[in-house]
Amino acid sequence: MNDEIQGHTGDTGPVGESGAERTARRDQAVRAAVEQGLLGPDSPIVALLDVTGIRESAAALRAAFDEVTAPGTPVLHAFAVKASPLVPVLRLLREEGIGAEVASPGELALARAAGVRPERTVLDAPAKTPAELREALALGIAVNVDNPQELERVDGLMRSASSRSPLGMRVNPQIGGGSIAALSTATATSKFGVALRDEGAREWVVRAFAERPWLTRLHAHTGSQGIPLELLARGVAETYALAEEINARLGRRQIDTLDIGGGLGVNFGSDATSPAYAEYARLLRETVPGLFDGRYGLVTEFGRSMLAKQGTVVARVEYAKSAGGRPIAVTHAGVQVATRTVYAPQSWPLRIAAYDGKGRPKSGPAVVQDVAGPACFAGDLLAEGQALPLLEQGDHAAALDTGAYYFAAHYAYNSLARPGIYGFVPDGSGGVAFATVRRPQTTAEIVAESGGAHAAALTTLREPGRR
Ligand SMILES: *Cc1c(COP(=O)(O)O)cnc(C)c1O
Numbered sequence: 001m002n003d004e005i006q007g008h009t010g011d012t013g014p015v016g017e018s019g020a021e022r023t024a025r026r027d028q029a030v031r032a033a034v035e036q037g038l039l040g041p042d043s044p045i046v047a048l049l050d051v052t053g054i055r056e057s058a059a060a061l062r063a064a065f066d067e068v069t070a071p072g073t074p075v076l077h078a079f080a081v082k083a084s085p086l087v088p089v090l091r092l093l094r095e096e097g098i099g100a101e102v103a104s105p106g107e108l109a110l111a112r113a114a115g116v117r118p119e120r121t122v123l124d125a126p127a128k129t130p131a132e133l134r135e136a137l138a139l140g141i142a143v144n145v146d147n148p149q150e151l152e153r154v155d156g157l158m159r160s161a162s163s164r165s166p167l168g169m170r171v172n173p174q175i176g177g178g179s180i181a182a183l184s185t186a187t188a189t190s191k192f193g194v195a196l197r198d199e200g201a202r203e204w205v206v207r208a209f210a211e212r213p214w215l216t217r218l219h220a221h222t223g224s225q226g227i228p229l230e231l232l233a234r235g236v237a238e239t240y241a242l243a244e245e246i247n248a249r250l251g252r253r254q255i256d257t258l259d260i261g262g263g264l265g266v267n268f269g270s271d272a273t274s275p276a277y278a279e280y281a282r283l284l285r286e287t288v289p290g291l292f293d294g295r296y297g298l299v300t301e302f303g304r305s306m307l308a309k310q311g312t313v314v315a316r317v318e319y320a321k322s323a324g325g326r327p328i329a330v331t332h333a334g335v336q337v338a339t340r341t342v343y344a345p346q347s348w349p350l351r352i353a354a355y356d357g358k359g360r361p362k363s364g365p366a367v368v369q370d371v372a373g374p375a376c377f378a379g380d381l382l383a384e385g386q387a388l389p390l391l392e393q394g395d396h397a398a399a400l401d402t403g404a405y406y407f408a409a410h411y412a413y414n415s416l417a418r419p420g421i422y423g424f425v426p427d428g429s430g431g432v433a434f435a436t437v438r439r440p441q442t443t444a445e446i447v448a449e450s451g452g453a454h455a456a457a458l459t460t461l462r463e464p465g466r467r
Contacts, residue, residue, distance in 0.1 A: 019271030022053050022309065027361055029424040030314055030398060032432035034359035038422055039396065044316035045332040047407035047421040049437060051092065053310035058096035061302060064277035068285040070294030078122045080262050080303030081107040083404040086421065088437045089307070090114030101262075101301040105132055108141070122259065122299060124170065124219065126192060133157060140164035142299070144219040144259060146193055151208060158214060168217025168259055171196050171205065173238035180226035180347045186235055193220065196242065209246050209254060216254060217299075218243045221261025225304060226347070229265075229275055233287040236260045240288045243296070258291065259299035260284075266308040268349060268401050273309060277302075304404040311403020313337050313419070314355070317395045318374075327369040329391035333399055334373010334380040336416040337407040341399075342373070342380055350382060354389045355396040364389040371397050375414045415450065417441040 029048050033039040039046045058077075065075050078101040079093050085107060090100060091114040099120030100111035111121050118140040125132070126146050130153055136143050137157055143165055145151045154167065170193035177184025185192045196202055209215050222235030236258075243255040267274045285292055315333035322328060335342040341350050352371050354362040366387035373380040382399055391397055399406070410418045420440035427433040451457070 017273050017276070019273060019309070022050060023271045025050055025052060025424075025426060026312055026398075026400075028426065029432050029434075030312070030355050030396065031359035032424070032434070033314065033422070034357075034396070036432075036434065038420065038434060039314055039316065039359070041316070043420070043440065044318065045337070045419040046314055046440075047337070047402070047419050048312045048314060049089070049403060049421060049423045050310040050312075051423045051425045051435075054089070054092055054307065055096055057306045057310060058093055058098050060273075061277045061300070061306065062097060064281040065298070065300070067278065068281045069292045069298065073292070073294050074257075074297035076120060076122075076297075076299045078120070078299055078301050079306060080301050081110060082409070083303030084307045084311075084408045085110050086408055086437055087114045088423065088435075089408075090116060092423075093306075094120070098306075101303075105135075108132075108136070122301065124221070124301070130157075137161070137163040137165045142166040142168065142217070142259075144168045144170045144217065145215075146170050148194070148204070148208075155212075158212075166217055166257065167212075167215050168219045168257070169194060169205065169208065169215060170219040170221075171239060171242065173197075173220055173222070173235050175222065175231060175234050175238060178223055178225075178227035178231060180224075182344075182347075183224040183226055185224075186220070186222040186231075196238070202242070205242070206246055206249055210250055213254060217257045217259055218246075218255055219259035219261065219299075221301060222263055224263045225265050227263050227265065229280055229283055232263055232280070233283050236284055236291065237288045240291050240296075244290070253295070255296075257297035257299060259301065260291075262300065262302040262305070264302055264305040266304050266401060266404070268308075268351065270351075271309070271400075277305070307404040307408075308401045309403060311401070311407065313399040313402045313407050314359075314396050315399075317391050317393055317397060320391060320393045320395075326385075327367060327390060328372055329369060329395070329397055330372050330374070331382065331391075331397045332374050333382055333397065334375045334416075335377075335413050336373070336375065336411050337419065338373070338382055338399060338402065339409070339411040340405065341382065342375075345381070345384060350402065351400045352383045352386055352388055353398040353400055354391055355398060357394040357396070359396060362389040362391075362395060374416060415446050417443065417446060 078099040080101045100116040101122045102108040103125040122142045123136045124144045172193040172195045174197045177187045220239040313333045315331040317329045319330040341348040356362045367390040368387050371383040418441040421437040422434040
């Protein structure tokens, strides 16, 4: 069942969904995690993934583009692996008809481990080595070339071997940024792609295509969280216009596929899904009608919008204290799972939900309080001055909408362990079934990954003649 495309009226307009069903599933899962011992005094932090929600999200994405594309248009939705670099997630998405966008050898290895086929994989990365390019071309993975020097490398590889890889060029339409500078990729000086408005750049791009019949795609990713829908659509419109210009000037339909990137923002302010994929797809059809008339195949690369609302970090309140009149809940979730929020709280506020010791939603008057993490610096706060039912010792604090870029992208500060990640579904008889996505990291693994096998490496390395 798919709320999003049935147009439930949430509080965000006709194509959003209120998220009430997802909230109910989450509440059930938190309680079950406590009951089943995934969360407790000795495992005080877990990450939970709503499998039903992930399937719904994938279905909503497919339906949104099915609605606007001409029948028979090839469309590849390639999930941006960096948003959730977890093999079981990639396998689940594969089953839902979603491919993978990868940007490092590690991400490519994850996609392959999940069984994502080369034809369903796209490699974008700003610093691909010759070896990475060679591997991608040998496998037949689509590659988007970032810059002139990379194009030269690909030229060399194409001379020495043939490849089934569809090859494209990433361009930066330089149309400006959104509210988060670090995630705005289409500014005048962004490090990504060929900067189209720089002097001579457009001509260079046209010539590059004219000289290389095997260059058949154009790619642009205008940015991520904080980019308004209209700006995303303009980025796509500019890319489409360039493809039309190149094909017209070459007198052949050499560019046959447009990769429109990802970047749909996520509403971190409530449980509603807004904007919905359907809204973006319709805006694209209005802004760039020619994109969908069947002349171009399409690739999308959504990340955050697919997974963010499907994930929750739940942490036990180890201590409840007070300082300067401010109640503070000291929990086990902080900078290691919410790095962006801790270092840039203005850009990345998170909602915290309060659950009691049994994992039941906590009620009571809203009290302005801080929710702190376990790391040893003052700024390690999941939330500062947030109003919610007073968290007490043994309660649980849940950081909502953390399914993308949060617990999946662990930050090893203070050698804090990566928490276990569990997928959940309602079990059909009022309970919840869990599956392990990633085991909690052990302290033995932390030692091993921190040079444990080389303990004497530095004491035995001596400069001759010195002591
Ligand atoms: C990060 C990234 C994406 C995904 O962005 P989201 O905001 O997570 O949707 C897509 N394409 C490229 C090239 C990226 O770098």
